[in-house]
Amino acid sequence: MTGTRREVPNDPGRKDRILDAALDVIAEWGVHRTTHRKIAERARVPLGSLTYYFDGLDDLLAQAFARLADTMSELYRATLQKAASAQEAEAAVVDLICGPAYATARDMTLIFEMYAYANHNPAVATTTRAWLHRSRGSLALHFPPHVGQALDVLVEGWPMHRTFDRTPPDRALVAATVHAIVTGVPSPSGT
Amino acid sequence: MTGTRREVPNDPGRKDRILDAALDVIAEWGVHRTTHRKIAERARVPLGSLTYYFDGLDDLLAQAFARLADTMSELYRATLQKAASAQEAEAAVVDLICGPAYATARDMTLIFEMYAYANHNPAVATTTRAWLHRSRGSLALHFPPHVGQALDVLVEGWPMHRTFDRTPPDRALVAATVHAIVTGVPSPSGT
DNA sequence: CCCTAGTGTGTACATCAGTACAGTCTTTTC
DNA sequence: GAAAAGACTGTACTGATGTACACACTAGGG
Numbered sequence: 443m444t445g446t447r448r449e450v451p452n453d454p455g456r457k458d459r460i461l462d463a464a465l466d467v468i469a470e471w472g473v474h475r476t477t478h479r480k481i482a483e484r485a486r487v488p489l490g491s492l493t494y495y496f497d498g499l500d501d502l503l504a505q506a507f508a509r510l511a512d513t514m515s516e517l518y519r520a521t522l523q524k525a526a527s528a529q530e531a532e533a534a535v536v537d538l539i540c541g542p543a544y545a546t547a548r549d550m551t552l553i554f555e556m557y558a559y560a561n562h563n564p565a566v567a568t569t570t571r572a573w574l575h576r577s578r579g580s581l582a583l584h585f586p587p588h589v590g591q592a593l594d595v596l597v598e599g600w601p602m603h604r605t606f607d608r609t610p611p612d613r614a615l616v617a618a619t620v621h622a623i624v625t626g627v628p629s630p631s632g633t
Numbered sequence: 634m635t636g637t638r639r640e641v642p643n644d645p646g647r648k649d650r651i652l653d654a655a656l657d658v659i660a661e662w663g664v665h666r667t668t669h670r671k672i673a674e675r676a677r678v679p680l681g682s683l684t685y686y687f688d689g690l691d692d693l694l695a696q697a698f699a700r701l702a703d704t705m706s707e708l709y710r711a712t713l714q715k716a717a718s719a720q721e722a723e724a725a726v727v728d729l730i731c732g733p734a735y736a737t738a739r740d741m742t743l744i745f746e747m748y749a750y751a752n753h754n755p756a757v758a759t760t761t762r763a764w765l766h767r768s769r770g771s772l773a774l775h776f777p778p779h780v781g782q783a784l785d786v787l788v789e790g791w792p793m794h795r796t797f798d799r800t801p802p803d804r805a806l807v808a809a810t811v812h813a814i815v816t817g818v819p820s821p822s823g824t
Numbered sequence: 825c826c827c828t829a830g831t832g833t834g835t836a837c838a839t840c841a842g843t844a845c846a847g848t849c850t851t852t853t854c
Numbered sequence: 855g856a857a858a859a860g861a862c863t864g865t866a867c868t869g870a871t872g873t874a875c876a877c878a879c880t881a882g883g884g
Contacts, residue, residue: 450851450852450861451861451862452849452850452851452860452861452862453861453862456862471753472664472665472749472750472752472753473663473664473665473749474663474664474665474666474667474750474753475665475753476665477840477841477842478841478842478843479840479841479842488862488863488864489863489864489865490843490844490845490862490863490864490865491862491863492842492843493842493843493844494861494862494863498842498843499841499842551752554745554748554749554751554752555749555752557745557748557749557793557797558663558664558745558746558748558749558750559663559665559749560745560797561663561742561745561746561796562662562663562665562666567797570797571797571798571799574794574797574798588806588809591794591803591806592806592810594794595786595787595790595791595794595810596786596787596790597790598790598793598794599786599787599788599789599790599791599793600786600790602748602789602790603765603782603785603786603789605752606748606751606758606761606762606765607762607765608762612782615779615782615783615818618779618817618818618819619783619786619814619817619818621817622813622814622816622817622818623810623813623814623817625813625817626809626810626812626813626814626816626817627806627809627810627813628809642831642832643830643831643832643879643880643881644831644832647832668870668871668872669871669872669873670870670871670872679832679833679834680833680834680835681832681833681834681835681873681874681875682832682833683872683873684872684873684874685831685832685833686832689872689873690871690872690873
């Protein structure tokens with residue numbers, strides 16, 4: 443009658459390890475072909491664990507993608523926060539597009555999977571939308587809203603092309619495009 | 634001994650109907666959760682047909698995505714070919730980004746699925762790469778290579794954002810961004 | 825009009841996946 | 855140190871899925 447006796451998990455951090463393993467499996471196999479068993483094996487965890495911690499595979503994937511979005515958002519914001527001038531801000535955007543930290547091949551694969559999956563899972567759709575807004579917010583540290591919106595499109599689209607193109611990123615071209623947008627896109631019509 | 638006697642299928646066009654049905658199923662359910670049976674039902678075709686015409690599900694999906702890429706490429710090129718001046722070319726790019734013809738919600742869903750799947754299927758990767766090059770080629774009708782590359786990123790990235798944002802496209806902003814790139818991105822460094 | 829060769833189909837099967845749950849282990853309290 | 859309560863696991867089960875293949879159908883030729 444001492445109230446709840448145990449509230450501490452035997453293996454703390456287990457949940458996160460499962461989520462990381464899930465992302466590994468998704469990156470390697472795609473969401474189609476991702477199974478409880480593959481994730482359990484990767485995480486060195488018994489199969490039963492997955493149904494214990496998660497409410498089915500959809501829930502597990504949703505939480506894994508949420509974790510991914512979090513990590514990427516942090517990186518996105520950190521990259522922009524380091525910039526101390528307008529010039530450095532432009533350079534930061536170029537870094538986001540060309541890497542090497544952000545938008546690695548694995549990242550892009552996962553992002554593709556997430557976007558595809560988001561169209562069939564409301565929770566992941568919400569996560570994705572939130573991520574978009576956080577990116578906008580980070581860009582707002584240095585750029586007016588309209589410019590930020592256009593730049594975010596670049597950060598989104600360019601690595602996608604690179605993923606399939608296989609050509610190394612042309613930093614000069616990216617920098618020129620970023621600069622063209624920063625200097626050439628006017629403020630909202632109201633001004 | 635009359636050589637091959639029959640070379641005409643009993644039901645010509647059946648294959649294409651299956652591929653169209655496959656795209657419908659993918660758009661509605663996602664590649665994960667796409668099954669032979671769902672496609673067969675949608676196409677009003679017996680299950681055995683699918684293994685008769687296609688070499689497994691991967692092959693079917695690959696051909697379905699190839700069909701999608703073809704259709705989209707045609708539309709992309711047609712839109713740009715209509716433009717008769719530099720100004721009209723810019724407007725055409727804005728149309729590609731904002732619709733209504735190109736990049737509908739269904740299109741975007743399918744494109745996401747295709748990109749995700751391409752990372753796990755070499756044939757679809759090739760299809761995707763080819764599509765990218767065809768887009769570049771179409772843009773080359775009006776723009777120098779560097780500008781075309783940057784514009785293509787916009788055509789790719791902007792509808793993606795719109796898909797999740799749910800906000801109607803801001804044509805003025807898109808037009809301004811396109812214009813900024815066309816006028817602000819210099820030719821290759823060699824010049 | 826029947827025969828043939830190629831087109832197409834219904835069904836059955838082996839496999840695998842998601843999930844539930846009876847049972848085991850671990851930690852805490854007294 | 856033992857008992858209890860919650861944390862965790864091994865396994866079994868149901869259903870669905872990809873695929874093969876023996877069979878039926880259709881269209882020409884003689």
